[in-house]
Amino acid sequence: MTAYILRRLMQTAVLVAVMSVIVFFGIHIVGDPIWLLVNPQMDQKDIEAAVRALGLDRPIWEQYFHFVSGALRGDLGRSFIFGEPALTVILQRMPATLELAFTALVMAIAAGIPLGLYAGLKPDSWVSKTIMAGSIVGFSLPTFWVGLMLIMVFAVMLGWLPSTGRGATATYLGITSSLFTLDGLRHILLPAFNLALLKFSLVIRLTRAGAREALQQDYIKFARAKGLSPRRIVGVHLLKNILIPVATVVGLEFGNLVAFSVVTETIFAWPGMGKLLINAIQSLDRPVIVAHLIIIVLLFVLINFLVDVLYTVLDPRVRIGAKAA
Amino acid sequence: MSVVGTHGEAEIERPPTGTAAAPETPLRRLMADYFESRFATAAFVLLVTIIALALLAPLIVPQNPYNLAEVDVLDSRLPPGTKGMAGYTYWLGTDGAGRDLVSAMLYGLRISLAVGVVSCLIATVIGAAVGLIAAYVGGRTESLLMRLVDLQLSFPAILIALILIAILGKGVDKIIIALVTVQWAYYARTVRGTALAEMSKDYVEAARCLGLSHARILFRQILPNVLPPLIVVATVQAAHAIALEATLSFLGVGLPRTEPSLGLLISNGFEYMLSGKYWISFFPGVVLLATIMAINLVGDQLRDVLNPRLKR
Numbered sequence: 001m002t003a004y005i006l007r008r009l010m011q012t013a014v015l016v017a018v019m020s021v022i023v024f025f026g027i028h029i030v031g032d033p034i035w036l037l038v039n040p041q042m043d044q045k046d047i048e049a050a051v052r053a054l055g056l057d058r059p060i061w062e063q064y065f066h067f068v069s070g071a072l073r074g075d076l077g078r079s080f081i082f083g084e085p086a087l088t089v090i091l092q093r094m095p096a097t098l099e100l101a102f103t104a105l106v107m108a109i110a111a112g113i114p115l116g117l118y119a120g121l122k123p124d125s126w127v128s129k130t131i132m133a134g135s136i137v138g139f140s141l142p143t144f145w146v147g148l149m150l151i152m153v154f155a156v157m158l159g160w161l162p163s164t165g166r167g168a169t170a171t172y173l174g175i176t177s178s179l180f181t182l183d184g185l186r187h188i189l190l191p192a193f194n195l196a197l198l199k200f201s202l203v204i205r206l207t208r209a210g211a212r213e214a215l216q217q218d219y220i221k222f223a224r225a226k227g228l229s230p231r232r233i234v235g236v237h238l239l240k241n242i243l244i245p246v247a248t249v250v251g252l253e254f255g256n257l258v259a260f261s262v263v264t265e266t267i268f269a270w271p272g273m274g275k276l277l278i279n280a281i282q283s284l285d286r287p288v289i290v291a292h293l294i295i296i297v298l299l300f301v302l303i304n305f306l307v308d309v310l311y312t313v314l315d316p317r318v319r320i321g322a323k324a325a
Numbered sequence: 326m327s328v329v330g331t332h333g334e335a336e337i338e339r340p341p342t343g344t345a346a347a348p349e350t351p352l353r354r355l356m357a358d359y360f361e362s363r364f365a366t367a368a369f370v371l372l373v374t375i376i377a378l379a380l381l382a383p384l385i386v387p388q389n390p391y392n393l394a395e396v397d398v399l400d401s402r403l404p405p406g407t408k409g410m411a412g413y414t415y416w417l418g419t420d421g422a423g424r425d426l427v428s429a430m431l432y433g434l435r436i437s438l439a440v441g442v443v444s445c446l447i448a449t450v451i452g453a454a455v456g457l458i459a460a461y462v463g464g465r466t467e468s469l470l471m472r473l474v475d476l477q478l479s480f481p482a483i484l485i486a487l488i489l490i491a492i493l494g495k496g497v498d499k500i501i502i503a504l505v506t507v508q509w510a511y512y513a514r515t516v517r518g519t520a521l522a523e524m525s526k527d528y529v530e531a532a533r534c535l536g537l538s539h540a541r542i543l544f545r546q547i548l549p550n551v552l553p554p555l556i557v558v559a560t561v562q563a564a565h566a567i568a569l570e571a572t573l574s575f576l577g578v579g580l581p582r583t584e585p586s587l588g589l590l591i592s593n594g595f596e597y598m599l600s601g602k603y604w605i606s607f608f609p610g611v612v613l614l615a616t617i618m619a620i621n622l623v624g625d626q627l628r629d630v631l632n633p634r635l636k637r
Contacts, residue, residue: 026492140618145610259481
């Protein structure tokens with residue numbers, strides 16, 4: 001296990017290094033951010049001073065080494081726009097994004113597993129066929145358009161829910177989240193539902209496939225022969241085994257949700273990291289783009305690692321140490 | 326037995342079938358299987374209709390939405406069914422600049438489909454080439470290429486696309502580059518997997534013994550047999566590409582304003598939405614949804630039809 005974690009850490013370090021090189025050098029090919037930052041009325045001398053202050057007059061490799069030596073000390077550079085450390089700017093917005101992605105994931109699972117289970121147990125009923133047809137629609141729905149329609153119906157026409165922003169937050173057990181206030185819940189409902197739709201179909205399809213496969217297995221036949229109630233067979237024996245692939249895929253999809261929250265955050269004006277990235281791209285805020293990417297890579301590696309660990313806990317047949325990862 | 330491809334030059338010595346009056350070509354069998362499902366047939370008809378509408382847009386619609394002489398700003402934001410200054414009815418209303426929404430949508434559809442299909446074709450060629458080469462050459466090259474594929478596939482497409490656009494900037498060509506970069510890995514993985522399975526088969530061995538050149542074995546023998554899964558992946562990816570382009574355009578980092586795809590139309594309608602003018606965003610979204618869904622459904626059926634393991 002220790003060797004596994006060490007190897008994993010080394011791979012992560014290499015990955016982050018490679019990514020930072022690609023993005024850092026790539027991003028310096030396009031545009032000169034200085035023209036977005038200085039006042040056009042400034043004279044040449046002031047512009048040069050600004051360029052020097054931002055370190056943009058140095059050769060690119062020197063800028064990169066400056067960046068790396070800072071990054072190793074936890075300093076990912078200062079945002080050109082906010083004037084604050086890029087890391088701080090991003091971390092400030094991270095809880096909102098994680099909260100949104102987490103709520104969406106819970107929604108997708110809570111609705112997806114029962115529906116998928118039903119479709120898997122009774123594949124020929126018309127309800128199941130409707131569920132499966134619906135899941136194709138869910139796959140095809142463009143997230144951003146659904147978001148607009150949700151705002152249209154629930155905020156503009158019915159006026160039930162607020163259309164934009166994050167609600168009031170409260171702190172409970174050391175976690176500050178908008179999930180603990182009624183206002184917060186009202187605000188998160190639409191965006192989280194919008195984001196959940198993306199994974200909803202996936203959970204249904206996975207659960208259904210898992211259920212259909214598990215039904216053929218001997219342990220189910222044996223449980224039936226033993227005379228267990230159908231409720232116990234499905235609720236205990238079947239569900240336990242379906243949950244393994246579902247947990248793995250869903251865990252991996254959490255990172256995907258964080259990435260896709262870019263779209264939802266833009267529509268619902270949710271103050272998270274995704275919206276920050278879009279703004280940073282549009283305003284050529286290089287330090288924020290680079291820092292954002294590094295944080296996302298780390299987040300992904302962390303999620304993948306946790307999923308692997310979770311997998312061994314759920315499925316005793318898998319042993320991490322033996323895996324040639 | 327392959328479903329779609331012929332085993333290289335095998336058609337010379339095809340065994341006599343004799344039963345059917347018309348010879349059963351792979352294509353004909355495929356079509357018969359496909360149109361067995363009424364649902365899939367409907368999806369196919371829908372897709373063909375959408376493509377036809379996009380191709381014939383200039384002949385069908387009442388105005389060229391990007392010819393300023395034909396657009397009247399006084400007609401802007403009219404609800405569906407209003408009669409405009411030019412004398413014809415705006416069946417689906419007009420947008421913020423006074424363009425007839427039907428016309429704007431069909432022109433937008435052309436752009437969306439074109440970007441999706443072009444990026445998909447380029448990605449298919451690159452991905453298939455990489456996959457074939459990886460499978461055929463093996464060794465270091467293979468593991469290096471596949472590492473790259475795995476690495477890329479472990480990140481969400483939208484993130485990679487956003488980063489690329491941050492690096493490349495806006496523009497039609499940039500968007501296509503981003504979409505190709507996002508997609509090629511799927512093709513490479515699929516093609517490599519299938520090609521590896523094909524390479525262990527006797528006909529490849531036979532071709533080697535005959536002393537055929539590597540290129541000939543790869544492209545005339547293996548490639549046709551890799552086509553079925555490749556076609557399925559290509560349909561699904563085309564839908565993804567169209568959706569991703571629309572998303573990027575909606576976020577304002579996609580196509581420029583001069584190339585208004587469906588995503589941009591929806592984005593333009595966003596600002597009017599809060600005042601209850603739903604149609605500017607709603608109808609382009611319906612067209613986008615119908616397009617993506619039709620492609621997905623056709624792809625779903627193709628997967629079943631092209632999979633020899635599901636043969637009845």
